[in-house]
Amino acid sequence: MSQHPPVPSAGTLGETRAAAAAPAAPAPTAPTPAGTPVLTARGLTKTYGTTTALAGVDLTVRAGESVAIMGASGSGKTTLLHCLAGIVRPDGGEVGLATAAGEVMVSGLNEAGRSRLRREQFGFVFQEGLLLPELTALENVAVALMLGGVARPAAEHAAVGWLHALGLAGMEHRRIGQLSGGQAQRVAIARAQVTGAPVTFADEPTGALDSATSAEVMDLLLGATTGTGRTLVVVTHDEGVAARCTRVVRLRDGRVVAEHAGGAR
Ligand SMILES: Nc1ncnc2c1ncn2[C@@H]1O[C@H](COP(=O)(O)OP(=O)(O)OP(=O)(O)O)[C@@H](O)[C@H]1O
Numbered sequence: 410m411s412q413h414p415p416v417p418s419a420g421t422l423g424e425t426r427a428a429a430a431a432p433a434a435p436a437p438t439a440p441t442p443a444g445t446p447v448l449t450a451r452g453l454t455k456t457y458g459t460t461t462a463l464a465g466v467d468l469t470v471r472a473g474e475s476v477a478i479m480g481a482s483g484s485g486k487t488t489l490l491h492c493l494a495g496i497v498r499p500d501g502g503e504v505g506l507a508t509a510a511g512e513v514m515v516s517g518l519n520e521a522g523r524s525r526l527r528r529e530q531f532g533f534v535f536q537e538g539l540l541l542p543e544l545t546a547l548e549n550v551a552v553a554l555m556l557g558g559v560a561r562p563a564a565e566h567a568a569v570g571w572l573h574a575l576g577l578a579g580m581e582h583r584r585i586g587q588l589s590g591g592q593a594q595r596v597a598i599a600r601a602q603v604t605g606a607p608v609t610f611a612d613e614p615t616g617a618l619d620s621a622t623s624a625e626v627m628d629l630l631l632g633a634t635t636g637t638g639r640t641l642v643v644v645t646h647d648e649g650v651a652a653r654c655t656r657v658v659r660l661r662d663g664r665v666v667a668e669h670a671g672g673a674r
Pocket residue numbers: 457458460461462480481482483484485486487488489
């Protein structure tokens with residue numbers, strides 16, 4: 410990455426939805442106009458042995474929206490998220506990502522291409538496992554930029570900006586194990602946003618949190634993504650999380666069985 414990393418404006422993204430939406434962190438590339446399709450899945454299929462995880466999914470995700478993917482355990486939510494994000498290659502169908510250079514077929518790229526795409530275009534907030542416990546909060550965020558070629562001082566400057574915006578001032582040098590679950594998820598949000606990635610994927614981002622902390626983390630996640638014109642795709646079992654999104658997609662047995670506006674619309 411050659412651009413100077415984006416840094417949020419002064420202040421915090423706040424604890425409330427309204428406050429969280431206020432400061433805008435410029436994306437490294439011109440943001441896709443709101444409402445434009447940014448990710449398009451066509452006829453996605455995926456099987457694991459004899460298990461059909463996806464049985465033909467069509468889905469369009471538009472810039473600036475927050476899409477909650479819901480459904481019973483085993484209905485294919487995580488597999489769909491992983492196919493959209495280029496973590497897993499579907500057996501059939503395709504996933505297209507709109508970029509400044511035209512549509513990139515995520516599903517057609519080899520592992521190196523998908524890895525680069527994930528680093529440059531996507532942010533990830535998962536329930537667990539993505540933060541490096543041996544690194545501090547600051548290092549966990551800065552490393553996302555350093556992997557893209559940003560020098561350490563600039564990466565740390567941007568990381569500090571995001572950690573402060575997410576209410577973690579003073580905790581920059583704590584290791585992940587020295588943070589609460591909610592604080593660790595804020596670090597994950599900072600790491601997912603610091604590169605300016607236009608699309609963030611979250612898989613049960615509040616799954617391990619109590620309901621008050623869950624609401625705070627979800628507000629911050631929305632403020633940092635759709636609040637700054639970016640796009641969020643979130644897998645969740647929690648109707649409260651889905652109610653904060655603009656659209657809800659429900660899966661059953663690897664198929665989309667319902668789609669409707671979320672409470673945020
Ligand atoms: N790596 C894998 N190997 C074998 N089977 C898998 C694998 N990943 C997923 N599956 C199976 O595919 C189906 C869909 O799994 P997936 O994780 O996408 O569902 P989910 O809706 O996210 O479930 P949950 O809510 O329990 O996380 C399940 O039957 C699951 O057991």
